[in-house]
Amino acid sequence: MNPAVLLLLASLTTGQAKPEPLVVESAILSLLDQREAPAREAGVLDQMLVKELQTVVAGQSLAVIDSVDAVLEVERSEAHRDNASGRSENDSKVKFAEKELELARYEVKRLTDRIARFPDSASPEELERRNIQAEKSAAALQDAQLEFKAAKYELRIAEADLKLAERKVDRHRIVSPIDGVVVKIARRAGEWVQPGEIVFRILRLDKLKAEGFIPATLAPPDLIGRRAALKIAGDDTPHFGRVLFVSPEVNPADGTTRIWAEIDNPGRQLRPGQRGTLVIAPE
Incomplete structure (x- = not known):
């Protein structure tokens, strides 16, 4: 042998x-295993972070595509989220409407009790006005509750918009899909890339x-x-x-x-x- x-x-x-x-x-x-790392967004290659024959790990940034506009969109989304968050936590309108309705109903009850004891102490028209005012207060409370609920939905939308904006910024990174060694770099800093265009080749x-x-x-x-x-x-x-x-x-x-x-x-x-x-x- x-x-x-x-x-x-x-x-x-x-x-x-x-x-x-x-x-x-x-x-x-x-x-x-061998993989290719493509661009995920269109733009100019702003930073090249690795060289050929460099060892990399999965998820490591290999290059960055110009992301100024995407970063600004994140800042705008953060401001929208913060504004929506403040409105979703402010229930003062609901509390005020509840107090108004409570007072209006109390006035109706008090007038009703007085008329029961002294029939001539108030006209039917006055009682009707008090009832109408109570109904308006109930409608105002419902509107305030709906507005408060809508503010919470708006916050959820704003948070989702922020996540999308942050994801878009992340998509301006070209990342390694595996642990390995960079053996080919197809583009250089300053060059334009399209989504799906291969920029790096990595071997395990x-x-x-x-x-x-x-x-x-x-x-x-x-x-x-x-x-x-x-x-x-x-x-x-x-x-x-x-x-x-x-x-x-x-x-x-x-x-x-x-x-x-x-x-x-x-x-x-x-x-x-x-x-x-x-x-x-x-x-």
Whole structure:
């Protein structure tokens, strides 16, 4: 057996007797993930915050598109929100209308009681005027309550408008969709970009995919999850990982099936496109 394979086998099977590894002699490394970061708003690239080969994390700002107008819209929305908030908390009109209605009803009751005791002390017309005044006060209270309720709805609308304005400002940032390394910058500061236009390309390099083929008869159901080690020619250091995929299909021409393992690459010594020997630990 190839000495390199024996070395890998020893690293995977310490303490195990008579291991029977699966060996993929020519596994090829490829990317697990790569993404493009597009502009989300039209405008001039105002700031470029990263350089090529810089390591970035998901959500990190890569560039900023001119957002002066969007920031001003946020300030306007904040002022509208604050104004609506004040009106939604001010129930003085409702309280005043309640007092007026209470007084009007008291006047009607007092006049009604007086007429009951002294029928000639007030005319029917005067009682009717008092009743009409009470009805007006009740209508005024209803209007005040509706106005107060509308102020609360206006506050909700103002808060939603503010969130939309803040979101628009955020959309002027171009952000990294993944942890990775910037490998391409397609535009420079001062250039105009359109929504959807690709500005950055990011590769995930801390983990890679080692892919190859094995005879389908050697692919047991429990292969997924097994430890694996990759040896690159000229590099004595094994790189470890686990099998994450075994194809359910078999190539009818040669009876092989495709598998791949996720290989840790914290120091980025490995590169996509390299080939090596992949050894999969026995059960």
